[in-house]
Structures are given as C-alpha cells and as structure tokens.
Amino acid sequence: MEKIAVLVEHRQDEVRDITFEMLGKAHQLVGEGGEVIALFLGDPSQKGLLDAITPHAHRVIAYLDTNLKNFEPLRYQAAFSQIFENVDCQLILMGQTAFGMDLAPAVAAKWEIPFTSDVVDIEASDGDLMAIRQMYSGKVNAKVSLKAGDKRLLTVRAGAFPAEDIPTVSGEVQEITGAVEGDFSARTFVEYLEAAVGDVDITQADIIVSVGRGIKDADNIPIAEELANALGGVVACSRPVADKKWLPKERQVGTSGKTVKPKVYIALGISGAFQHQAGMKNAGTIIAVNKDPKAPIFGIAHYGIVDDLFKVVPALTEKVKGIKG
C-alpha cells in the first residue's frame, strides 16, 4: 500500500489518541516512499490542532469551515464529497469510536467503499490487505478480506496500536477553505454534557474490587463491598452492572466509563471485553476471578483464579479480615 489517509479525530479542542494510533500504523503499512495523509475537518479557529499532526503526516489536507467546529455526520459527509475526489489513496482509516461508529458505515454505504469495522490489526501483502477483527466479545479473532476497490475503509479499535514512536516527517499542509454547503438541519449538534460527579471517585482509589455480570444480582453486591472494605478499597463495575443500576454509572470502568490505575484491581465475574480493558489495563496488579478459563480478562490479568466467585470472595474476605484482626 502506498498511500493511506487517516481521519483526524478531535473533540473539545483536543486531538484524540486514536488519531496518533492510526497515524503510527499507517506509517508502518506504507513503509519507505509511501505517503501518510491526515484529513482534518474543523473550524478555522481550530487550526492550532494541526501542530500536533503535521510532524507525523506527509501531507495534511485541512478542510476549514465554521460549519465543521463540532462533529456532525451530515456536514462531514458534505465535506467528504469534495475531499474524496481530490485525495488519491488506497486506504482510509477512522476510529471505531463514538465518532467513527457514527460516520464510517454511512460513508462506506454512500460511496460504496469496501469496509469493515473494529479492526485490531491490518496485514498488507502483495498490494492486498487483510483485516483482523474480533467476534464473540473478544473470544475469537477473524481474518477478513475486503472486496476490490480503488479505496477501502477500515475503522480501527482504540488502543489496538501504540500512539508512541510515530515516525516524524515534514508534513505539508494543504488548506481547503470554502463553505460546506447543504441543508444540515436534519441533525444538529446542540451541546456536550459532562458526566455527573458521584460520591466515590474510583479514579483516586489504590484498591478496586470490580464486579461484572457474573455477580448475577443486585443483592450480591454486598459480598464485593465487604471484600473492598476489608482491603480498604472501593467497589467498581463493568458496564452491564451499571446499565442494570446495580451500581451507579460513575462506578463504571471502561471506554464509556472511567479509566482507573489503582495498585490492585480485582475483577470478579468480568469477561474482559476490550471496552472494559481499556479502562483498567494499566493497573499495577490485576487479579481476575472467573469461571471460564478462556475469558479474555485472563489475557491481561497478572494472576487468575478459575473458579466460582461466590466461593472465592467469601474465603478471601475472611482471610483478609483475619490478618487485619
């Protein structure tokens, strides 16, 4: 592959990490002599964001228009109508994020660009490419081929590629100014809402006892609380537990919840979907208790117990209480 375009993701005047993760992978795929192109859509006042990007792209195509301040898919599509004709590339990368998930499938369908989503790796050989993606909540990987096409589109899972050590090149900025035209009133951005602040801030805790769907019922939460109390830690959870309101949303760990970095993270009955891992993989020590020896959580845990949490937790709590006397 010679030319790869990466769609820059930015929000609230910050370039998001996924952008750099994609740029790094793009450099690796195009190799020497290839071209990494960054596509930037934004308001002219956001031009400063380009400073972080130009060093890592051979070319930056910046579409600057006051209508592009916030992410709005209809406006983005209108901008693409003009960009696609001018960008020569074989592959376009976007993030499998709230931004990319709201845009990429529509772009693929509209321009009939061969596409697949949530890719964790990309292999290029003999000018063709294979995407690796996960199925069954991370329990199985699939190698996927794409239909032939001048361009292809992939959305990339956040965290799949490192955001560090991206080659530095001298990027040339090509500005497109001129209004994005059309009637975009069918969907309009109104505002951002920040997350509510809860009574306990799990991001500050050194010790976290986290429960997943394996806890089975709201009535069982106290066994995790008892362990957390004995250890001097706090209780957190995976998404289904917050969805069911067994614990408040601000206790949720993961991409759509909090990112935590405690000394010790104990995962009870959590399978370890990547959205959960993203929020806790940097914990000092990860201990997982799960009945299923093939649960993905054991892939990132340091220690594991393959057993019923309802037996393990009371036994552990009792021992901890014993030494604390």
Add this chain to the structure above:
Amino acid sequence: MDIIVCIKRVPETAEADLVIDGTKKAIETDDLVYSINEWDNYAVEAAIQLKEAEGGTITVISVGPEENNEVLRRALAMGADEAIRLTDPAFEGSDAYAMAKVLAAAIKDMPHDLILTGVQADDDGFGATGVALAQMLGLPYAALVTDIKKEGDTLTVHRELEGGLEEVDTLKLPALLTIQTGINEPRYVSIMGIRRVAKKEIAAKGAADLGLSENDVGLNGSMSQIEELFFPPVGEGAEIIEGTMDEKAETLVKILKERGGIA
C-alpha cells in the same frame, strides 16, 4: 408514530467454551443457547416507551432462520404489534453492509417514522448495520443513543461519547437511532406473555419478495468476508493460582500484601 425495531438472535458466548468448526470460518453452534441481542432488547423497550407516550405501532424485524421467531415472539410479548422475519439461503454470509441492504429492502415500503437498531450485535460486533441502513434509506440518524425525547417531529437525543461525556443532538423525523445498553430498564417477559402471542402469524419474506438478487446479498453482496477464524494469541497471560479454596485464598492474600492490595 410508526416504529420499526431490528432485532437479532445471537448465541450466548460469555460463559461458553467456543469451538471453531471444520470450515474455519464459523464456530460450532449446536451446544449454544441463543437469545435476543442485548442491545436490541433495550431498543424494543425504547420503542414501547415511545409508543406508550405517543401512540402508534411497533413492528419488529429479524433476519434469520425460523428459530428467530423466538426473539420476535419475545418482542411481541413485550409489546410490539407486528413481527416480520426475513429469510433466504442467499442471505447467508452477509456482513453489516449486505445485512443493511436486506433490512432496507424490507423497510423502504413500510410506513416508518422511527427505526431503531442496537448499537452492535454481540456475535459479529460490527457496530455498523444501523448507520449503514440509515444511509441506504436516506434518513438522518444518530449512533450510541442513551436518551430520547420527542417533541412534534423533532427528537432530542443523547449520544454516548467516551469517558462519560455525552452529546446532545436534535434530529428530524423520520430518523434512525442505534440504541446503547442502559438507556432504560427492559421489562420482564413472562412465560404467560409469550404464550399469549404463540399463535400470532409471523410473515416470512425471501430475497425475491424483497426485490433482491443473489448478487445484492450474502457473500456476493458483502464488502467483507471471513477468510479464517482463530483464537486470539494468549500472550503472557495470567499466572493461574491453583489449590484448595483455602490455599487459593492464602496465596491471594500473600500477593495482595506484596502488591499493596491491603491498605
């Protein structure tokens, strides 16, 4: 308001020991238990709550074999009015793009003010069918929706972004939303409830009924195709603690002490 909800029947795999079958392109499904895709269950509930407030009808659609009638009946028992099953051997191997084409072919001729899908299906995890479908139907859409308010022909929705941040958008009906888990508390479905709809006719439509050719759908009509399935490389992996329950707890306490896990 006429609402259409797309629901998928998926295997429960969280606790199952998965086996890749001889073709290397699928998993063995004989021993797996199936249920409605979790996201779609929230979508059905969202439709019912809107209907309760606004009146109108709810039609649920599922693409798949006769067994999919189970999830359709479940949705009828929850409160949907009609159910349609789209089925054809030609649909097999469809990716999100081809699946969206199948759904679009059926929906374009049905009255619709609002279409709901799940954010993603638990099995293939594309997270793409809903937005592709909206594009094919030419509808405004929003993905990852966690709140819906309706006023006249305008919806105000919340979209879930990363890190607890939300985005508020307005949409003009007709529109399509992909529904995120946690948006509501799906109602309980009793056996009695399912029994009550057991006899309800569920129409089945094939490719020809939908005006689709074999090249539009299945592997031919897809943008992507599975070449091979394999288990994720394990990497370092966890050190598994063995022994009796007492020994396990003892070892854990030791680790916790060393690693600062006892404050």
